[in-house]
Amino acid sequence: MKKKRIIVVGLSGTAVLMFAIYSIWPTQHTDTESVQVAARETVSTSNKAALVATQPAIVTPHLSVSDDRKTAPEQKEITLPVDMADQFAVISSVYAAELAYPSYSRPLSVQDTQWLEPNRFVAVQAPVMDGNHTASLFLDSFRHFYPDPVSLTVQSSLPVESISVELIDVNTYQKLAAEQSLGNQVFFESDESWPSEIRARANIYFTTGSDILTADFRYYIPVAEVVAVAQPVSERADMSIPVTLSVKRDGIYRVRANLYTQSGKPVAVLSARQSLFAGEQTVTLKAHNSVLSDTDDYELRTFQVEKMSGFPGEETEYGISQKPVWPLGTIDVSLLSDEPYTPTPEEQQRMQFLQSAASD
Known part of the structure; x- marks a missing residue:
């Protein structure tokens, strides 16, 4: 029974640590939608490869408890992978520095790209033409708004003769629009009936063959x-x-x-x-x-x-x-008065919790 109590306490401490990290900086988490990519799909034996859009991977921390019936009776204790007190000490130190500023007014520097460019589309260079070259499908932003047009550009080390692009509803697979153009760029006039999640599927014709790229983006009617x-x-x-x-x-x-x-x-x-x-x-x-x-x-x-x-x-x-x-x-x-920021009661309570945990 003693061993079981040790396991429970250890797991509870880890869970509390992760909860503390998340709850301390709620305004620092960027939206899931801010992870945007244009990707090469799975390569086939021909130049026209079948493609699958890359999706952001969400890693969920989990805890596993070993079965007591399979544990050797002589095992007396479990060694945790991290020193919880040290971890809380680091978190409390960082959080104390954060509390110098109110959550509604945070300092900004040129390194804070998540705030400076919150609607940036991140294009990924993908292999094309049997992996001998690379290309990417680029959009000027991740979130598009009606009635602005949607522009897509192929960026590649190979010369692009023409492109043919379909816009597809991610959830229903319905084709929303199609355009083709000479060169490496195509434009779509937006439609008020489009859904919020759209996939662009581009057939790209190079001077030496063709290949396919896809890119997902969001579309909204402004509220x-x-x-x-x-x-x-x-x-x-x-x-x-x-x-x-x-x-x-x-x-x-x-x-x-x-x-x-x-x-x-x-x-x-x-x-x-x-x-x-x-x-x-x-x-x-x-x-x-x-x-x-x-x-x-x-x-x-x-x-x-x-x-x-x-x-x-x-x-x-x-x-x-x-x-x-x-x-x-x-x-x-x-x-302005020069009085420093006074943390809210909730922020002070978090700080006290972290300091108490770090001193244990």
């Missing part, structure tokens, strides 16, 4: 649009920026935007979550004094507008911004 951004207003330690949206559907919305200096330096990613009704609604983004070091001219770029899932099975929907850049004018940092 909201950023139509105005007001001048910032100082409120104690925060510079508040009112953002007006034209909302088509009620729901809980998350709005993100990147704060830049007018010269192009990334400063912070600002975010807010709020229940909105249809019509014109205002969401306030806040820049904390901890991310603002100088008085300068600023602007907002790269808006992300998400209507979040309200229940299991409901898909996330997206909105757009009327303009790619919204000037804010001069933000005078001297107008």
Whole structure:
């Protein structure tokens, strides 16, 4: 019985560690949809290879308990693969540094590509022509919005004579549209009836033969649009920026935007979550004094507008911004109080839990 208690405690500690890691940084997890690829499908013996779109692999941590009946009676203890106290000490140290900034106003650098380019399509070079060459199918973005056209380009070390592309509903396999073009690029006029998950299947004709590539992307009818951004207003330690949206559907919305200096330096990613009704609604983004070091001219770029899932099975929907850049004018940092950010009660509770676990 003693051995069983040791196993349970060890497993519970691992589960708690993983839960702590996930719960501490909930805003840092990127959406599953942000993993986008264009891929070569399975190569066949001919030049026209059969293809299968590459899907992002989701690795789920799991725990296994050995059967006591198969365990040697003389085994007295189990050695865990990691030192839990040391792991919690590392996590608590990192989390303490994170708490210097509020979750709604995080510093941004040129290395933070997941925030600087949240809608980037990642094309993968795949083998073609029996593996002797490579090519990729490239789209200018992963999420496309009606009524913008969809552009696909073949990037290859081989000259491309022409391409023929079909757009297919990923769930029903229904063909939505087809286009062909001389050269390596083709355009589609978008259709309001298209589904959200679409696969492009391209027959590519090189000077020495042909091959096939596929690429998946997302397509949305915008559920909201950023139509105005007001001048910032100082409120104690925060510079508040009112953002007006034209909302088509009620729901809980998350709005993100990147704060830049007018010269192009990334400063912070600002975010807010709020229940909105249809019509014109205002969401306030806040820049904390901890991310603002100088008085300068600023602007907002790269808006992300998400209507979040309200229940299991409901898909996330997206909105757009009327303009790619919204000037804010001069933000005078001297107008803000210099008080540091005070963590919320929930954040303080997490910190106390981690410190307690690290000291055990």
